[in-house]
Amino acid sequence: MKTTDLVATAAANTFRSKTRTILTVLAIFVGAFTLTLTNGLGTGINRFIDDTVSSIGSSDVLTVTKATGGASASTEPQRYDPESITSGNTDPGRPGATTEVSALTDADISAIAQLPGVERVVPTKAVKIDFVQVDGGERYVAGAGSLIGGQTPQLAAGSAPEDTAALQAAIPQALVAPLGFASADDAIGATLTIAVSDPVRTQHLVEAEITGVTEGAFASTTSLTTTPALEDALFTAQNTGVPRDQLDRYANASAFVSSSADPAQIDEVKTALTDAGYAGRTVSDQLGTFTAVIDAIVLVLNAFAVIALLAASFGIVNTLLMSVQERTREIGLMKAMGMGSGRVFSLFSLEAVFLGLLGSLIGAVVAMAVGTAVSAQLGQTLFSDLPGLQLIAFDPVSIAVTTVAIMAIAFLAGSLPAARAARADPVESLRYE
Structure with a gap:
């Protein structure tokens, strides 16, 4: 019997007992459905995290702070540190949290730039905006955070500020309607007035062009995305009258490493920073725990599917053992006509593989349909505050691996009855009643 004939025969034999086959396929379907759905859940959430990481910071940029002070996250009373500075932007692209950190100076910036693996260092200039408004309209509170290299904010309309020498900003979607715009597209090209106060509470107004509207995710929903030029203009206005030698106080700095640096090289830079008295973290470090929890949950759900x-x-x-018993005379006849034990084994093994293939394909198709519908519904209701989140996403490679794994399990399960059929004595099989 040719291989093609063997495959065709195995496929036909799979449906000899339709009821038994359907029940077996349904049992496989449950596992395949669960595996596909839980893997899709992990893929969707991790993809959202990856997109968010790329929008709030690049993987080759470390946020550097003084290791001696660090962020004051404790609720306990803190000792006064004359070198501390209030930070409204401790994470690149994620302004919002007000914390106390030990200030970096220009000397620190130079020292960090000399460390091995660090290509350049850009200090983060803390800017506190009083309010933003458009055409003399209502005033709203907002934060500010400039773009760093590799940052790709998620946009609802327009584009991210690209001209580093121009006074440009992208406003968050949450401010579109309050500022008087009919839609996100309507805001593009408008002039945004930004107010900051200097140390003697004199207000200064800086105007910037709105180039885009950002979606809210993990970043603050009321933070502007600014160009370095706009950040400098706001910083200068905010520090009007401050002696020049008092301006070199930064909450943190962005240390850039090579874009081709691997995780091991980035770890070496972190070690060098620690040895020099600083602390460096990437955005991935900050979200690493969250990702680990998601992966652990998916792993537990996958265990139930297994x-x-x-x-x-x-x-x-059970299905194949019954099939072997029912087809004892047929097996004897095949072997009497010259079919070898290996071919008999392959025939019954292929039947098991077909059962696994049917169950896994049906499970994957149904899981994709259910997952897509559920994800769309949740995106419009429960997770409407997380634009861009597709809770359950499907990766073709993951589905293919799941299908092959289930077929492998089916093959192993079918090997016992297949081996029993292969060992059958043709004479005894032909006498079987």
Whole structure:
């Protein structure tokens, strides 16, 4: 019997007992459905995290602070530190949290730039905006955070500020309607007035062009995305009258490493920073715990799916053992006509593989349909505040790997009855009643 004939025969034999086959396929379907759905959940959430990381900071940029002070996250009373500085932007692209950190000076910036693996250092200039408004309209509170290299903010309309020498900004979607715009597209090209106060509470107004509207995710929903030129203009206005030698006080700095640096090289830079008395973290470090929790949850859910598949494997064993018993005379006839034991083994093994293929394909298709519908519904209701989140997303490679794994489990489950059929004595099989 040719290989093609063997495959065709195995496919036809799979449906000899339709009821038994359907029940076995349904058992495999449960495991395949669960595996596909939980993997899709992990893919969707991790993809959202990756998109968010790229929008709030680049993987080759470290946020550097003084290791001696660090962010004051404790609720306990803190000792006064004359070298501390209030930071409204401790994470690149994520302004909002007001914390006390030990100030970096120009000397620190130079020292960090000399460390091995660091290509350049850009100090983060803390800017506190009083309010923003358009055409003399209502005033609203907002934060500010400039773009850094590799940052790709998620946009609802327009584009990110690109001309580093121009006074440009992207406003968050949450401010579109309050500032008087009919839609996100309507805001593009408008002039935004930004007010900051100097140390003697004199207000200064700086105007900037709105180039885009950003979506809210993990970043603050009321933070402007500014160009370095606009950040400098706001910083200069805010520090009007401050002696020049008092301006070199920064909450943190962005240390750039090579864009081709691998995780090991980035770890070496972190070690060098620690040895020099500083602390460096990437955005991935800050979200790493969250990602680990998601992966752990998906792993536990996958474990339940594997248990379901193991239960289904016993169904495959039972189905094929009954098939072998019912076809004892047929097996004897095949072997009497010259079919070798290897071919008989392959025939029954292929039947098991077909059962696994049917169950996994049906499970994957149904899981994709259900997952897509559920994800769309949740995106419009429960997770409407997280634009861009597709809770359940499907990766073709992951689905293919899941299908092959289930077929492999089916093959292993079918090996026992297949081996029993291969060992059958043709004479005894032909006498079987």
